[in-house]
Amino acid sequence: MHMSDGLLNAPVSVVFLVIAAAGVGFALVKARADLDDRTAPMAGLVATFIFAVQMINFPILPGASGHLLGGALAAILVGPWVGALCVTIVLVVQALLFADGGLTALGANVTNMALIGTATGFLVAVALRKIAERGKGGLFAVAFISAFVNTVVAATGFVVEYAIGGAGGVEIGKVALLMWGLHALIGIGEGLITAVTVTSVASIRPDLVYLLKGSRKPLEVRS
């Protein structure tokens, strides 16, 4: 979902660079509370894993593919603030080192995938936390749904940005329909990858799953 330069006009690109910078700055401040000697290495590995998996485009239709965005995956494993930073680091390295995703478009790309995607994935996962705490099947379902929604809402970010200041004046309904249709399919892949990853981590190191952290707190207080 990395857009090139030129798809959005210059003023809109600048506005989203500012929005992305503000969002990432805020995440940098808030992330500190979620990082310690144990979670900091985990966060680094989550960013690394997202980079690796984003390389794997999977087919969704003849002539079209999709790849993981990683917002819900990061949010469930390391929390929303650290998670947004994980995806941001991936996007910056991709743009600077691999020429994947434009430079003036970096603000919009960070806004969509790192900020909107992670926030959406986290909010859905938290809303469904009770189900996730029920066991592996519940966690699988919650991870799948959060990731599916994160994909479609992140795609909506592009639709909104294009509506505000996109190049070419294509009818917005057409853009929206294509983006939503394709990303509903990509969202299934995102959901499966996220669900398998999160449940795998949870079965080996449940203490490293941010979403499940709160569930153990009352027990700790009582003991």
Add this chain to the structure above:
Amino acid sequence: MKKFFIGFAFVSLLIAGVLSYFASGDPDGLDKTVEDTGIAEHAQEHPFSGSTFADYALGGDDKFTGLAGVLGVIVVLALSFGLFWVLRKKSDA
């Protein structure tokens, strides 16, 4: 604890270094959208499109995608681990 982290890093290396050769080359959802609507005509060439590792290759040769992937894994790991380690609350131990 260490075993889990090493395993996690190894899985990422394997995905970026080996599985990446099997990735679909078709446009992703956004690229497909902008291609089918003609928006893509307005896309500008990436300023770094001629750089060594552009498009996860080595000098444009995608025989080296796995190598580019491994490099990316190392760079992302170093940057993110460094950032998160600096940001973390230090334990009082």
